[in-house]
Amino acid sequence: MERTSTGVELRNLRRTFGPVVALDNLNLTLQPGELIALLGPSGCGKTTALRLLAGLDQPDSGEIVVGGKDITAVPASKRNMGMVFQSYSLFPNLTAAENVAFGLRVRRVSKSERLKRAAELLELVGLGEQRDRYPHAMSGGQAQRVALARAIAVQPDVLLLDEPLSALDAKVRTQLRDEIRRLQIEVGITTLFVTHDQEEAMAIADRVGVMRAGNLEQLDLPAVLYARPATPFVASFVGTNNVLPTTVEPNGTVYVLGRALAVAAGSDELAVGQAANALLRPESVSLGHRDGGTDGVAGVVSSTSFFGSVTRLTVKLDAGNFILVDMPSVIARDFSAGAEVLARAMTNEVVIQHQEAVALVDE
């Protein structure tokens, strides 16, 4: 399974559907062997980018370069890509082994070699025993594993994954997500993974690209993307945020939950005295009992949601607005609904944006 990885460059890709601009001069480079996840809301152009790379659609302008060769005009059947789709794409008339061997058959690989490779790959995805099963007799997770084996059987230059986990239930999704990553590293294949699930993107990718309205807003390491979003959209799209009204102070700071915080890079540029929204992560807020001190903004815990190791508390501030607070469940036990608390920011900098941009922020 040793192979040489191939780099990919998408240069100024533009694709329109009538008046809708699906991709607006997209530039993206995948290093050989890298897994990049494209993340974004529906209609942001991520699947269009993937389909253009696969050759299943043609760009209006721009170039697609794989391994140093311009393949923009090369048809899909000549591109040597492996693709896994959101919906189960196995050929219903073929068994698992025949599905995996399909691409090899098209490449006129001998039957014995095809069957050998198919058996090896089905073993690799843990379905060695299911080789003679037809797709209708498989679970969703098994079908996607076979689709993955089929995609890598042809030793593609690039593996393209179009939301392959979104039709699966939560447990299988996590298992298969880890399996995809393991296989991708094992095979060393350059991979583009499209998803709208940020947890999935963060967990699986070397780098995550956040897309919006046909543009790549930020491409970075998952941790950087989360901690230092380059634009207010990225800050609001990735992770959950509390949206807190504030004002830019003369020294360039903003007051949030009783503390003066520096304005983080990637914030909107706002003048001194201008009203703004501060985006504060739920884990960046601490709570204390009101009788324990005076530091912070007063509020009352209105509800709690238990997520295992973490509990999310909803706090109604005395000013009337609600904030979310994430804390370890062992600590959250002290704050039941109705508890009177003081909320305090636990970070030194915060992303701010124009108040009218609030519509972009998820709740």
Add this chain to the structure above:
Amino acid sequence: MAAIVKRRKERHLFAWLTLALVALYFLLPLVSATEFSLRENNGTHGLDAYRSILQQPDFRDVIMLTLRLTVISVVLSLVIMVPTVTMVHLGAKKYRRLVEFISLQPLVIPPIVLVLGVVNVMPVSWLGSADLLGFEYVVLAMPFTFRALDAGLMNLDVKTIVDAARGLGASWLTVLVRVVAPNLKSGIFGAMFLTIALVLGEFTMASLMLWNTFPTWIATVGQSDAALSVALSVASLAFAWVLLVLISFADRRRKA
């Protein structure tokens, strides 16, 4: 609870009664025709009419011509309609209404108009070829082939499997032959069956173009030997039924 059981029984009874009436409507003429074809001169019943089918002087020529027309119609219909309907399902959805409209025309335009149009347009040298009648049957079968294939493709996520096959390096021909066609068996069998049934029953076009096909032959024979004519009709119907059963059987095997 008893009321629910009573209502359920009444519904079942009504369903069976309706089914029996419909069956009677279809079966009565068939039973009568079969009975008539089995009548013999001495007032008894036997297989004389069926035995005499094979002894008819024209039988071989008529069957060979009908077979040729059947093969031409079925093959051409599939070659034209499978890619067309697949394309309509793949991306050319805006052309769906147009294709549907064109495919319905043979139901609206009388066969005599079609024949006269073809006779006027085609070179004289072509008019002597029976293949021309086969081409006309392709047009005549379009409403049925389109619908059968369309229904088959509705049950298939054709866009995804075609994309998957293309992504794996398959040419369009390979996609059609190895991916679409095997998964469209029921639609293809349905289209084939309906086209065969049409060729076995079409009279107007064949008669106007002066070809002695199975249906025109039955009509000719019927003028001199009514029992033989009805026996031929019953035999062709039985043939169509056997074909239908075989198609259903093949489709069931595929699904299993």
